[in-house]
Amino acid sequence: MNQNTFQKVGKSSTRMYGPEKILVCGYASKEQNEFLRFLTELGLDHIPVIFVTEADIGVTLRELLKRNGGSGMGEDSVLKRAVIMSGFTQDNLHLLISAYRKAGLPSQLWATLTPTSENWPIGFLLQELEKEAQAMKRRT
Numbered sequence: 001m002n003q004n005t006f007q008k009v010g011k012s013s014t015r016m017y018g019p020e021k022i023l024v025c026g027y028a029s030k031e032q033n034e035f036l037r038f039l040t041e042l043g044l045d046h047i048p049v050i051f052v053t054e055a056d057i058g059v060t061l062r063e064l065l066k067r068n069g070g071s072g073m074g075e076d077s078v079l080k081r082a083v084i085m086s087g088f089t090q091d092n093l094h095l096l097i098s099a100y101r102k103a104g105l106p107s108q109l110w111a112t113l114t115p116t117s118e119n120w121p122i123g124f125l126l127q128e129l130e131k132e133a134q135a136m137k138r139r140t
Contacts, residue, residue: 016093018086018113021065025052025126026081026108029074042099044092053077057123061086061113064122080126082109109133 032051039045048069065086109129
């Protein structure tokens, strides 16, 4: 990510890299159920969701994605608010992000799993995503 590896995602039903799961960071326990209801409304409730906690800061995305859906549920998280999608189709990625923004929900970072990022600790990924977000703000 340090070398401007930001890539625009197209639209297709082709599945992107990784197992179909969602890593969610920075949500209070009461917000977790709201996010799950939101996924149900979009028809994406079949995708397992893993809630990342502060204790996971040094765990790689690869290891986090081995967890069962619902892991971390009920634990407040003070990590940077982010959603990392793995194994999504491009169409579902666009559906989720677009619906989230239209719903006026709190701002958060978004990412998809890559062969490179799966080896990064979640804390490092969140730092890199924040740097990218700041760089994008400066460009606009």
